[in-house]
Amino acid sequence: MTVPVPAPDLATPTTTDPGGDPDPTAGPDLAADLAGERAHLTASRAALRRMREHAEALFRAGQEVAGDAYTAETLGSTLSRRVAELADDPNTPLFFGRLDFADGDYHIGRRHVSDEVGEPMVLDWRAPISRSFYRASARDPQGVRTRRRFGFQTGELTSFEDEHLDRGEEYGTTSRILTAEIERPRVGPMRDIVATIQPEQDELVRADLADSICVQGAPGTGKTAVGLHRAAYLLYLHRERLRRSGVLVVGPNRAFLSYISAVLPALGEVEVTQSTVEDLVTSATYRPDGTATGTALVVRGTDPPETSVMKHDPRMADVLRRGLEGLIREPEDPIMVSDGSYRWRITAEALRRVVAEARREELPYGTGRERVRTRVVGLLQRQAEARRGDSPGDTWLRRMGRSAPVTGFLDRCWPAVTPAGLLHRLLSDPRVLAEAADGLLTDAEQAVLVWPKPPRTPKAAKWSAADAVLVDEAAGLIERLPSFGHVVVDEAQDLSPMQCRAIARRSEHGSLTLLGDLAQGTAPWAATDWRESLRHLGKPDASVVPLTMGFRVPAVVVAFANRLLPALAVDVPPAESLRRDGALDVRTVADLTVATVAEVRAALAYDGSVAVIAADNDVDPLRAALAEAGVPTATADQVDAGTRVSVVPATLVKGLEYDHVIVAEPARIVAAEPRGLHRLYVVLTRAVSRLAVLHTAPLPAPLG
């Protein structure tokens, strides 16, 4: 049975079956039921407030009683995090569902709430019992008699819907609560989906921490939602371990990150690192413990397209490795070290053995250099012991290690180098590059890499974004990076092999959730086969799981966008849509600007967000035309600005969604870049309710 959402009259709710037929027998009992649930909500809110006040009191007391600054800091950050986790969002109820078992019932919500004696009032959605809320079915009730879902408006319960699983009753995707959630107008940043996670999504969300998975999903199938909820789930289950190592979410750009940034805090998870790949490798991103994630490099330059493609090629990893190995030289001379009245001598042969042994160990280059230093000092120590009859102490060992002959030998045979220094060497001198790239890159390929006017020093270089990834690769060859415990990568189809390797270095000892859609690949190096990306990511055995049920784009719009699929040269299952509502309007217009302004005005008559999406070069004129017409507009990353209309360049819209999308001149979007049809596919699949396609030029062939 279902109480309609929103309930038209809260005092006397009517029940309907999912098809909408009223059940005349059910009225007063249901009103009492709803009143009982509301009372439980009020009591739960009070209990959460108490929990929060308790945490705040501990926080204040902790500041006063902590014995030293370190304890105060650790205790303080633990407790302030706890206070943040216990925040109550007045716009959503504390629970969204209830499970009735033979021996009692449980309310399921965003976080755990218990009463004064510790009895649970609301169970966290990630708790083991809560699993049945998402997975139980009429065929496999898992002990659940009744599953109840609640409808709500701004924090108040307005209705509920019961499935008597023990009587074989189940709504699946016809649930009215689910339908209402999917069809609600979108405003502001992305929201969590805890109340309506679908069984196939839940399987991915609750996959083991040890499992790396790759989700191939058509637009709007909930990939981003699944990835974020998996992060929250893993943090709940492995709190201490992941708090130490950290959880990282990687997204395509800052606009996307600001769109998704509210989801995890709403689920009580405030310590997840969110970053673009570029910020990750240039150290604009920090781990929860405050350490930078990459080498500090300022990106000030750009590359011609062919240079950029070359720099993202996986063969560059070998070029860098060989460039580094090329710095190591065979020792040719012995060294003599003065030590007071003694002089120690190490033969060239002994030095050669030390270097050869360190090379065989395949350590990171910087560690290898220190290993060689330690072994040379060891040889000196043995001589000293034999001659002096005692064992020299640590100060002596350090002094020998820093002595001019030892340092001089190291600088000749295993010289120190910075990551940027290595790349600077390779890109500045065609002969150095040729030595490292011999047999790997053709002469022509090498030629596009070398700087026409080499900067004098690494500091003076105008590094490009692609250089930053190469410098990061070099950093990984020189020193090992700490690994995150779990990494979620969204829009992963656009990662180059070298970017995949940058992420692999940060997830070497952790697991990965890779999310993407090969059909939405717009980068020149976009993936065409997930196996290859997974190989570069260091997780070749991860399973690739499809998601095909779309929750965003209405069926009529999906059918239109799917016409592009055959032209995209990728093997992906086509999207289906849960949404039967929605509208598509494809129109030839005489004046694009006039028509766009008129369409925006018409869209404002509906609820929800409106986006005009156009080729990047057309954005400013359209924005100006709307401003002139008195329509204020926001940019893609101003998700909280409260402005309903955004004008968004086609290249920035990936991962975002708007109720009403107006696509201005698709042919220009396609013409703007080599993978323009893929870009258009992304653009056409942003609409939640209505899509208007306005064009003066003919539509691109597959749509015409």
Ligand SMILES: Nc1ncnc2c1ncn2[C@@H]1O[C@H](COP(=O)(O)OP(=O)(O)OP(=O)(O)O)[C@@H](O)[C@H]1O
């Ligand atoms: N189980 C669900 N219940 C309610 N809404 C859902 C569910 N799954 C996904 N959605 C909603 O569908 C929309 C699309 O989800 P999401 O952005 O995660 O899809 P995606 O697969 O990442 O899309 P894209 O390929 O365009 O990046 C979002 O508004 C999301 O909240």
